[in-house]
Amino acid sequence: MTIVEPDSPLPVRTLIANTLLGALPAEGLDALCAAAMVRHYKRNTLLCAAGRAVKHVWLVNEGRIEIFYRRTDGQESMVGAFGSSHWCVWVALFAEQPLNQDISAAAGSTLISVPAVAMRRVLAEHASIYPLLIAEIAVRMQLLMQWVGQSAVGNSEQRLAGLLHALGQLENRHESPRCLRASQTRLAQALGMHRHSVSKGLDALQGRGLIRAAYSRIELLDPDGLCDFSLGPANPDGQD
Template sequence: MAENRPLTPADLRALPHAPLFSRLGHAELEAVAQTGSVRRYEHASLLFSAGDEADAFYAVAEGAVHLFALTPEGDQSLVTIVGTGETFAEAALFGAGRFPVNAEVQGGTTLIRIDGRLFMKALRENQTLGFHMLDSLLARQVFLIHEIHHLKAHSPSQRLASYLLSLIESEAWKGRGRLPVRKQLIASRIGIEPESLSRALRRLVEAGVQCEGDDVIVEDEALLRAYCASFGEADMTAG
């Protein structure tokens, strides 16, 4: 059973990869904290379904959330995994007003829920909060532009190495076994053709990465980190 508690500014400050909150001062964090709650999920649970009213957005304080669609046959098709420190569903709240995909919280996950109605009310009543949120979104845009340059400047193997390391750091993957995101999605995420992904994986032997069938094994995480550091900081996020 999920356990609820009030959200605090300290909870928001503990989210290093949440751009919406990155530029907020103490007073603004206090205002946002008044609109949310924290819930711990000990077991996997469906958070929302595609088409549901987008009445909130979320941040992962610890653990992971799987966003997925359903095929015509009723099978799950994983879209992405949201890891620790990342937010999701903002676009649905601010845009169409409906969740476009399904979300399943994984067991052992702590989730921050920001109530949409209360949050929009806080934005209307606090201009400083609105300006700082806009500043945070602009900073996110700068990050994305930097990421585009990162993609253009590095080889497929280097991009993949950065992505694998980010999966480990976000706790979305343990560094052994099947990758938590479909390979086609990974290829799209790092800007390469799907057929190039296997070749890129094979070239990461020197970075301590091995492939055994469908499993990918990071045999030496320190070596992978050193490999990524050799061409620049690993800043490819898993989300």
């Protein structure tokens, strides 16, 4: 169920200004705020289906936007996530071809939705914003390449550590400690592992003092330690 809040008490202008778009002049912010709409999603909700042109971009206020690759047989894998204070999704806004992935809002999420047409118009009128936008995309690309490379050579525990570190960087890098809301099922889908293996991996990482895991909530107690562990040599315990 989606609740549209045209008279939302959220400080939309302030929230947009706290992102890279805060570098826009006043008239640019005015144009975005005039087009923006606050939406709250009580359930997991598909925002844009694979193969469809993106008609909106979204700023996450609470919750998360997830990007999924889904096969025709129903199998799916989470391939991206956007947390609080992040825009989703710049690449789809400018790509000539639609994404081959589904974009979904997680249950309980509150988003600021801006029509893609309005966003493109504002950015075209204020091209000085593009270097900041490219830099934000570059951060995601660097983390993605690091995790893809690490996951090809690390064992299951290291792959999990690398994914948690990347999600922490992408979703809640300004919080201390960084907290993730991610179920074991979602993590298993992203890693291509069984849920039981993810559960064992979380227990092991908690035993190392790197995280504190509860139901669908993971505190990253030592993000740098997670990164170092994920990139280090294979564990002496012989895990796969």
